[in-house]
Amino acid sequence: MKLLALNCNQCGAPLEVPAKAKYVTCNFCSTQLSVQHTDKVAYTEAIEEIQERTRQMSEDLKYLKKQSAVEDLDRSWRRRREQFMVRSNQGELSIPRKGTAIGVGASTTIAGLLWMGFAANMGAPAFFPLFGLVFIGAGIFGAVRINAKADDFHHSHRAYLSKRHKLLS
């Protein structure tokens, strides 16, 4: 049986190891060693260290997976957020808010009432002031729609944040 002359990786003691052995226990310090073979040389390595390195690698991998899951989640949220955006009269995109809905409803109602008062004072035909009602109706419809969107956005945002929190914990 061919023997390899190696050294213990922990205490440096000389060891004689069968050429085909994969594991050996040091006679001096009792460390369990793994016999590593490369093309040209053989050496020993403490098994505990190998286990520690493997553990570290699997932790790094877990961390990387977590990172990429969070990035995926963030990306899909950004896309979803775009779909919620409402366009203002000035053409700006913004997140739907309850305040916006109330503002839209109130301002169109006031404008509609003013129109009705104005048209009535002018002595315009009866259908003229009634246009004001159509205007108010459209405004309220818009306000309800923005309000529903704001609720929807709020729920989606919370779901996203709690998912993200779970991923990171």
Ligand SMILES: [Zn+2]
């Ligand atoms: Zn040793």
